[in-house]
Amino acid sequence: MKAGDLVKVTFGPYEKPVLGVFIRDDTVAIGRDPQGFPIIARAYVLWEGQVYSTALDQMEVISESR
Numbered sequence: 118m119k120a121g122d123l124v125k126v127t128f129g130p131y132e133k134p135v136l137g138v139f140i141r142d143d144t145v146a147i148g149r150d151p152q153g154f155p156i157i158a159r160a161y162v163l164w165e166g167q168v169y170s171t172a173l174d175q176m177e178v179i180s181e182s183r
Contacts, residue, residue: 123139136164143161
């Protein structure tokens with residue numbers, strides 16, 4: 118994903134998904150692989166006028182900004 122991509126954010130079976138704009142990776146919210154290397158697990162997404170840190174597995178790219 119790159120800045121400006123349109124993404125769909127899903128929250129589960131009972132909440133309506135929202136459309137947002139991918140801003141950038143959330144480099145503070147990382148996991149670690151078995152060797153100790155960082156894995157980016159979240160990203161900042163703009164929707165409804167606010168920027169939220171969102172789990173990558175909740176996002177799907179709808180349209181690339183290029």
